Amino acid sequence: xxxxxxITQEEELAVRFYMxxxxxxxxGIWRGGPAAYNTINALLHPGSSNExxxxxxxxxxxxxxxxxxxxxxxxxxxVFSAMVKYRNAVQDTSGGGxxxxxxxxxxxxxxxxxxxxxxxxxxxxxxRSGLLPQYARAKKxxxxxxxxxxxxxxxxxxxxxxxxxxxxxxxxxxLLPFGSVIEDMQPQPLTEEDxxxxxxxxxxxxAGRWRLTVDCGTYPVLPEEESRRLRDRVLSRxxxxxxxxxxxxxxxxxxxxxxxxxxxxxxxxxxxxxxQAGLILAGRGRG
Numbered sequence: 094x095x096x097x098x099x100i101t102q103e104e105e106l107a108v109r110f111y112m113x114x115x116x117x118x119x120x121g122i123w124r125g126g127p128a129a130y131n132t133i134n135a136l137l138h139p140g141s142s143n144e145x146x147x148x149x150x151x152x153x154x155x156x157x158x159x160x161x162x163x164x165x166x167x168x169x170x171x172v173f174s175a176m177v178k179y180r181n182a183v184q185d186t187s188g189g190g191x192x193x194x195x196x197x198x199x200x201x202x203x204x205x206x207x208x209x210x211x212x213x214x215x216x217x218x219x220x221r222s223g224l225l226p227q228y229a230r231a232k233k234x235x236x237x238x239x240x241x242x243x244x245x246x247x248x249x250x251x252x253x254x255x256x257x258x259x260x261x262x263x264x265x266x267x268l269l270p271f272g273s274v275i276e277d278m279q280p281q282p283l284t285e286e287d288x289x290x291x292x293x294x295x296x297x298x299x300a301g302r303w304r305l306t307v308d309c310g311t312y313p314v315l316p317e318e319e320s321r322r323l324r325d326r327v328l329s330r331x332x333x334x335x336x337x338x339x340x341x342x343x344x345x346x347x348x349x350x351x352x353x354x355x356x357x358x359x360x361x362x363x364x365x366x367x368x369q370a371g372l373i374l375a376g377r378g379r380g
Contacts (some may be wrong), residue, residue, distance in 0.1 A: 095256050098182035100175045104379075107171035108249060111216070112268075114260040123164050128153060133165055134215035135338070137271045139363065140356050143215070144341040146201055149233060150294065155338045159331040166324070166362070169271075170369045172216065174379040176247035176270050179254060184244065194219035194267040196238040197228040197291065200300040203236050203278075211275035212310070214363075221250065221265040229291035229299060237291060237302040239281070245309040246273055247374075272310035272367055279304045312371035315364070323365045327358065334358050 097105070109117035113127035125132055132154040135144050147154055156162045196219040206213065219240045229235040242248060251259050251266045281302040288298035315323065337355045340347060347355065372378030 095258075096182075096254075098254065099178040100254070101379075104171045104175040104178075105254075107168045108175050108251075108268075109255065109258070109260075111168065111172055112251060112261065112266065114258070116258075116260075123168060124157065124161050125165075129165075130216070132156060132338075133169065136162075136165060136359070136362060137169065137215040137366070139209075139214060139359050141337075141341055141347065141352065142201065142205065144338060146199055146233075148342050148344050150231065154342055156331060156335045158335070159328050162331040162334075163328055166327075166366060169366050170373070170379065172249075172268075173247065173270050173366075173370045174373050176249050176268070177373050179249050180247045183250075183253075192242045192244070194221050194240050194242065195224045196220065196240055197224055197232065197235050197299075198238055199232050200234040200236050203238075203303065206275050207278065211278070213269070213271065213273040213275065213307070215271050217269040217271075217273060217307075219267045219269065221252070221267050222263075224291065225264065226291055229293055232293055233295060234297070234300045235291060235293050236300050237283070237287060239302075239304045240269075241304065241306045242267075242269065243276075243306065243308040246270070246307055247309070269307060270310075270370070272312055272370065273307050274310045275305050276308045277304075277306040312367045312374060314371035314375060314377075315368035320365060320368050323361055323368075327362045327365055330354075330358055 106117050106120065106122065110123050111130050111133060113130065115127065118127050123129065131147055131152045135147065135154045144154060156165070196217070224237055247270050249268045251268070252262060281304050283299060283302045287302060291299045334355065337347065337351050369378060
């Protein structure tokens with residue numbers, strides 16, 4: 094019998110939708126289709142640089158209305174809650190499981206991590222079984238990453254959690270949460286085999302190979318009234334934010350006013366969801 098690790102059915106469905114599971118997508122609870130994770134992760138990155146990277150790679154993202162944004166904010170909290178429950182359950186039974194996984198990311202993301210003091214903005218997808226060349230071919234200027242997860246980091250091992258419900262078993266995905274922190278970044282040698290095997294969408298060799306050590310982030314809890322006001326403010330500006338996202342997806346430049354609005358809106362959204370994550374870590378959110 095499949096273990097639930099204390100994870101609710103709503104949380105499991107949110108996880109499956111995020112990973113693009115066809116049955117979860119067909120459920121109709123959330124909109125956005127099998128690639129909705131592009132939008133969800135864009136929401137969790139500050140500013141507009143992540144959207145620009147996605148647009149350059151031909152990826153779709155966007156929010157249609159206030160209700161869709163509210164659904165995605167709730168989904169983010171559900172996925173984080175599932176990660177904490179899974180981490181706690183696995184630590185109690187096996188000490189935390191395998192702590193090493195792999196990821197192919199953009200060089201621009203690595204540069205952002207370094208500039209932001211190691212902060213990982215969005216959900217951080219890694220692979221337990223190694224580096225997968227198809228992820229290099231879908232990116233510009235990829236980097237090859239070995240990720241060492243500290244035991245305190247919430248996470249989900251999709252193969253273990255979902256078992257026969259896992260729609261992409263070949264990926265052996267291990268997902269880490271937004272707000273995690275890279276506490277050490279060490280360059281590693283890039284071999285000739287790496288250069289040939291992991292070429293990007295333009296046929297170029299990877300920009301490098303790195304070993305990252307990732308620890309649990311900090312998630313400041315907000316007073317209840319402040320949290321509610323912030324949530325309402327973020328949702329009230331969903332239509333304006335959606336128009337900015339549409340311009341970014343189409344590759345149009347933003348005006349200074351649009352850029353300033355979007356940066357501030359993202360900051361408030363991240364402050365809200367980080368506060369909800371803090372409640373979960375403190376045992377005060379999503380029982």
